[in-house]
Amino acid sequence: MQALRAAIAKALPKGFEEVVAYGMPGWVVPLSLYPAGYHCTPCAPLPFVGLASQKSHISFYHMGLYADPALLAWFEGECGKRLPKKPDMGKSCVRFKKPEDVPVALLADLCRRMTPKAWIALYEAKLRR
Template sequence: MTIDAKTPDEYISKLPEERKAAVSKLRETVRNNLPKGFEECISYKMIGYVVPHSLYPGGYHCDPKLPLPFINIAAQKHFVALYHSGIYADKALLDWFVEEYPKYVKTKLDMGKSCIRFKKMDAIPYDLIKELCQKMSPEAWIQLYEKNVKR
């Protein structure tokens, strides 16, 4: 599901009704718990949270005109996804998340490298996402990105 939107509010307004509440709550959870410095925008046609050029002038190595991505939220055809670049780049953070997940959700974790998929809208672990968001500052993400991702 690709949604053409210029703002996160517009993105949510274009979602199917059955996804709006879950994506809105996920958005609020991320917004209210990310450390200062990240900015909300539309990034890769998803709701994105990025390190702006004002903090990291070099931008994203794949396209330096873009700010450094960190988290994205997307409504896909069969699930809602949270993409967290820190989980992809930091094995300790990934291990923590995988260990904590069953404490919040009874179903098996459905996850790719940085993509956490939620097929049941009523089973999104917002409290766990809250904790995850609080674990990395923009400065820590930049340092990790330069060490483990940027080539």
């Protein structure tokens, strides 16, 4: 989990901030960059990526996967190329049974693909719908 956390922190573009939110380590767009905050809790920063070590799996949350169909398609394609089997996925969550199953390099590549500015624009476009 520490190796994954370090890889994500290194890979994320400048501007995201590491926090502990929802009881897990995560990265957000801070209020200093996006004063409007998260629509559910406007005084809270805009969530982007999160990690959780659950009882039976490790969860990696990436809100861009939920909001951007092109990013999701890229990720699913890369999973097909780089992983021996299809990962267990939810709308913004990817679950791994064992720490050795976590594709750290792939998740780092995913994290590099969206800047805070791009995430804000996508978030606002989806919110207006």
